[in-house]
Amino acid sequence: MQSVPFFDYSRMHQIDANKYMPNLVDVLNRSDYILRSDLEAFEQELAQFIGVKHVVGVGNGTDAIWLALIAAGVKPGDEVIIPSHTYIATADAVKIIGATPVLADCDVDHSISMKSIEQNFSRKTVAVIAVNLNGRAASLRTISDFCETKRIKLIEDNAQGLGARLFGKSTGTFGIAGTLSFFPAKNLGCLGDGGAVITNDDYFASKIKKLRNHGRDSSGEVVTWGVNSRLDNIQANILRSKLPYLTQSLETRRRYAQIYCDGLSGIDELRLPEPPKSDSLRYDSFQNFEIEAENRDAFRKFLAERGIGTLLPWNGKAIHQFELPGVRTGSLANTESLFQKVVLLPMNQYLSEEEITYIVQVTREFYLK
Numbered sequence: 001m002q003s004v005p006f007f008d009y010s011r012m013h014q015i016d017a018n019k020y021m022p023n024l025v026d027v028l029n030r031s032d033y034i035l036r037s038d039l040e041a042f043e044q045e046l047a048q049f050i051g052v053k054h055v056v057g058v059g060n061g062t063d064a065i066w067l068a069l070i071a072a073g074v075k076p077g078d079e080v081i082i083p084s085h086t087y088i089a090t091a092d093a094v095k096i097i098g099a100t101p102v103l104a105d106c107d108v109d110h111s112i113s114m115k116s117i118e119q120n121f122s123r124k125t126v127a128v129i130a131v132n133l134n135g136r137a138a139s140l141r142t143i144s145d146f147c148e149t150k151r152i153k154l155i156e157d158n159a160q161g162l163g164a165r166l167f168g169k170s171t172g173t174f175g176i177a178g179t180l181s182f183f184p185a186k187n188l189g190c191l192g193d194g195g196a197v198i199t200n201d202d203y204f205a206s207k208i209k210k211l212r213n214h215g216r217d218s219s220g221e222v223v224t225w226g227v228n229s230r231l232d233n234i235q236a237n238i239l240r241s242k243l244p245y246l247t248q249s250l251e252t253r254r255r256y257a258q259i260y261c262d263g264l265s266g267i268d269e270l271r272l273p274e275p276p277k278s279d280s281l282r283y284d285s286f287q288n289f290e291i292e293a294e295n296r297d298a299f300r301k302f303l304a305e306r307g308i309g310t311l312l313p314w315n316g317k318a319i320h321q322f323e324l325p326g327v328r329t330g331s332l333a334n335t336e337s338l339f340q341k342v343v344l345l346p347m348n349q350y351l352s353e354e355e356i357t358y359i360v361q362v363t364r365e366f367y368l369k
């Protein structure tokens, strides 16, 4: 039987090893570990790719969010509006600094709803975290206009959005800062944990640089409180080696998304994401291919029996469904109904076109037989 795992880490290494191994040997021979030249070079090269002034490498994508919140001036007791349909990390980051996550509903495109942001706004609201889920920009223009009017900060959790654009502008650059994750399965993954904060604001970047390194300035002098959250130089070296192939990987993902959209378009029981070329103002990077499927659990079982791995986002629960203390929740009707149907199909550049076609064929068999 054919087997299409949802994500195959060993296949990733087999395919990518020749891109990073020679440079990896070089950095090990140089014994350059912490805050060294490979990190600096990667930060500059990625900034150029994104079209942003500063990339500051930090320990992981979750640290990137809470460090950005601190740099944005968010204080204990403040409220930060985030979507309920996101990774728990977005909420963790708000919680860890003593602020309150306020959970907003999602829209038809699965990302945070502007209407729900408005409904949840209170006099304690100091920031919105828009999450560019699945490699698609949230309604960033509308949200950033709203934040400007209300004089609150916009931060983008862009862990899934690297490579995506809206109106020709990269996601992560619509507010004061954006955050990235280099978790191995992300669009640009390292071989462990890694993340970054991106910003066009010089002062904001200098704050993050101090925060990530014990509050020390470039001369090593302690000038403020800080922590240890640095993107390590070896991971930066690996990311630097993989960066030149990112555009090609994104194009592969978009090609696979098109095959899914073409092959599954006639099935009434499915709701698919917008095809990659449906909107010339958008470039979606398809970190995931998230669909809504009637009869989902039987569909997943049918695929599994034919060797195809699928995943429920966040293990099948939106944040409010974990019922953790200390969050504020408005009406989440769309998110509630979405989570009865939502499922992720395999989507990454390490899959072959034949494998995507096989998934389409098995899906058609399930719904149209």
Ligand SMILES: *Cc1c(COP(=O)(O)O)cnc(C)c1O
Binding pocket: 060, 061, 062, 063, 086, 087, 089, 090, 131, 157, 159, 160, 180, 181, 182, 183, 193, 194, 195
């Ligand atoms: C992956 C991810 C994160 C966190 O990244 P880590 O590097 O694992 O800490 C945050 N938000 C979203 C939406 C993610 O997908």
